[in-house]
Amino acid sequence: MRRPLALGAHRPGPHHRRPPRPHPRRLVTHRPDGDTPVTHFFVEGTPRPQGSKRPVGRGRSIEASKYLPGWRKAVTAAARAAHDGPPLDGPVTVTAVFVFPRAKALKDKPAPPHTSAPDADKTARAVGDALTAAEVFHDDAQINTWHIHKRRAEPGETPGAHITIERTI
Known part of the structure; x- marks a missing residue:
């Protein structure tokens, strides 16, 4: 028998359950020169920093963020699903757009620039190590160009990271 609810409490029904996570979005294309592969994927979740x-x-000492291992596992899994073939050799360019959750107070207003913690470089560091663990390239030292952008989610948008990897020409 179910316990009675406290005054004003709400028991979530089956319509409140979180839907299953979709397979990571994957896009492998080639640049206009036809030779340089470009891998793009999206990782769902709140981006977490590494380094503190x-x-x-x-x-x-240990990592200050207790959420970092879960974030790195999500990035590693999505990168493995998106990247076909052996690890990339030579210089690599990585573009990461980090989409952070919206503040509830914003409602449908335009989101201001994301200028608070975590630092973009520490969030990128976590992605670089996860891409190495996923064997996208041999070592994150191969990343010679980083393009990092962080912003708040638009209304209805899922937080996460859009990551693009390509060989540097």
Whole structure:
């Protein structure tokens, strides 16, 4: 038997369940020269930074963000699904557009620029390491050009990251 609800409480029904996550969006195209492959994919979720450490004693430190491992796993899985073939050799250009959740107070108003934490470079660092783990390239040191943009989601838009990887010509 179900327990009675407190005054003013609401019991979510089956219509409140979160829909299953779709397969990562994948797009592999070629540049106009026809030779340089371009891989583009979207990772759903709130982008998380990497780089801030907190000490735990005896000279050891751990990542300050407890959400980082889940974010890196999501990026790694989406990158593996999107990238066909062996790891890229040589210089690589990575473009990342980080879409952060909208503040509820914004409602349908235009979102102001995202100028608060997390830092764009720390969020990009997490993506670079995840792409290395996904074997998109051998080492994130191969990234010689980063294009990073962070913004708040438009009304109805899903937070996450749009990531594009291409060989640098």
